[in-house]
Amino acid sequence: MAVTDQDTPRAHTAAPGTSEDLFTFWPRHNAALYQALADRHTSIEVERSEQTSTEPSRQRVGGDGAEVATTGAVPMIAKEDPLESRMILNLGPQHPATHGALRVVIQLDGETIEKCLLDIGYLHRGIEKLAEVKTYQEFMPYTDRMDYMSPYSNNVAWCLAVEKLAGIEAPERAQWLRTIGCELARISSHLLWAGTMVMDAGALSVFLWTFKYREEIYNIFDQVAGARFTVSHSRIGGLAFDFSDTALSMIRSFCDEFEQQVADWKKLLNRNRIWIDRNEGVGVLSKEDVLKWGYTGPTLRASGVAHDIRLFEPYLVYDQVDFDVPMRTEGDSLARYFVRVEEMEQSIRIIRQCLDRLPKGPVRVDNAKAAYASKDEVYYSMEGMIHDFMMTDTGVAPPKGAEAYHAIESPKGELGFHLVSDGTGSPWRAKAVTGSFKNLQGLETMMEGAMVADTVVLIGSVDPVIGDSDK
Numbered sequence: 001m002a003v004t005d006q007d008t009p010r011a012h013t014a015a016p017g018t019s020e021d022l023f024t025f026w027p028r029h030n031a032a033l034y035q036a037l038a039d040r041h042t043s044i045e046v047e048r049s050e051q052t053s054t055e056p057s058r059q060r061v062g063g064d065g066a067e068v069a070t071t072g073a074v075p076m077i078a079k080e081d082p083l084e085s086r087m088i089l090n091l092g093p094q095h096p097a098t099h100g101a102l103r104v105v106i107q108l109d110g111e112t113i114e115k116c117l118l119d120i121g122y123l124h125r126g127i128e129k130l131a132e133v134k135t136y137q138e139f140m141p142y143t144d145r146m147d148y149m150s151p152y153s154n155n156v157a158w159c160l161a162v163e164k165l166a167g168i169e170a171p172e173r174a175q176w177l178r179t180i181g182c183e184l185a186r187i188s189s190h191l192l193w194a195g196t197m198v199m200d201a202g203a204l205s206v207f208l209w210t211f212k213y214r215e216e217i218y219n220i221f222d223q224v225a226g227a228r229f230t231v232s233h234s235r236i237g238g239l240a241f242d243f244s245d246t247a248l249s250m251i252r253s254f255c256d257e258f259e260q261q262v263a264d265w266k267k268l269l270n271r272n273r274i275w276i277d278r279n280e281g282v283g284v285l286s287k288e289d290v291l292k293w294g295y296t297g298p299t300l301r302a303s304g305v306a307h308d309i310r311l312f313e314p315y316l317v318y319d320q321v322d323f324d325v326p327m328r329t330e331g332d333s334l335a336r337y338f339v340r341v342e343e344m345e346q347s348i349r350i351i352r353q354c355l356d357r358l359p360k361g362p363v364r365v366d367n368a369k370a371a372y373a374s375k376d377e378v379y380y381s382m383e384g385m386i387h388d389f390m391m392t393d394t395g396v397a398p399p400k401g402a403e404a405y406h407a408i409e410s411p412k413g414e415l416g417f418h419l420v421s422d423g424t425g426s427p428w429r430a431k432a433v434t435g436s437f438k439n440l441q442g443l444e445t446m447m448e449g450a451m452v453a454d455t456v457v458l459i460g461s462v463d464p465v466i467g468d469s470d471k
Helices: 019-039 127-131 140-144 149-165 172-200 205-225 245-269 273-279 289-292 334-356 375-380 381-392 436-439 442-449 452-462
Strands: 044-049 056-061 086-091 104-107 112-119 403-410 413-421 427-433
Touching: 019 112, 019 140, 044 112, 086 442, 104 127, 104 452, 112 452, 127 140, 127 427, 140 149, 149 172, 149 403, 172 245, 172 334, 172 452, 205 289, 245 334, 273 334, 273 452, 375 381, 413 436, 427 452, 442 452
Parallel strands: none
Antiparallel strands: 044 056, 086 104, 104 112, 403 413, 413 427
């Protein structure tokens, strides 16, 4: 049978799920992305029949669905470009300045960004669906891979959500130690941001200095948890094991040295003309903008909204320690720098209070159906071995129909988990709210109207981690 040209499969006719779809997704995805970029900030005409009249009326609808003026329909006519100054530029997803697998598609008029679209999903791993086929404890290592710049915060956020769902309360000492771990993770994350942000602006020395102290934090986590990066130290109902005296001594020494180092960095950068000119007035977000687009974390507070979950919805022991919430009103990239640097200073203040007031006692709840038994019990008693096996096989089983949401103030902003139980050892539904995802949704608007040279500064000032947004 002869095959005609009409029988030849074509890329644009491929049906989703077919073998041909595997080879045609990328060109179709690109075509849809570029079309969305072209359609951004455009309007269309629609006809709507009014109930009080049989005559159709014309109404213009904006790209965001908002009604605009109904008089004088404006056709979508491309502007002439005799000098060929307009172009479309792809930044990422392999570009190091995008801080991960983030693709930024921008339409330029000369050196000014006219339109911007973000394309995420290149690091999507189905984290939320993985949680639904794992036990609550088995999912712990996966949280390390979300915001991998502050894995300890992710561990604690997950544990607090599960404990709220199951009605478990960790011992007091575990709560104080968790607070120390979260603040160390905040400093570690902000150190990476500070080093890469200054490097994106053209300097290298600060990057080397910040990584020196990140290494010291990694050494502390290695002493605490036996792992430098993906710690998985927190457990449902408490901690895997207590902080050793050596670890507590290392934390005190780090606080003393790091506090002076931050003061030296501020002397270098706070009045540095090149650094100030590179960030001041760049990427300005008003108070109304950050509330409209749902920004969170330091980006929110740098625009005059003093919202910090540690203060307004206290968890762990944040209601028992004194600290200030850094805030600025300028809303530009420089303000976001000041907020994060001051947050590191406040983290040192919190850690010192925790060390001074650290109570004695266990670090894991004494309930074999809520937490793992100690190794002494597992090795030397039959009951302990049975409980350990049951926790590994089934784990914590919250009541059927229980539903809970718990959020913490992570270095990127609000990090929360919404869990629904079906009575088994795995969640029926698990959804994550992450700071990077919320902050990225407003980055497109922030970049439009800026210069192309400011793209890396704008992306860096928001401090996204793509593993946190591609859930």
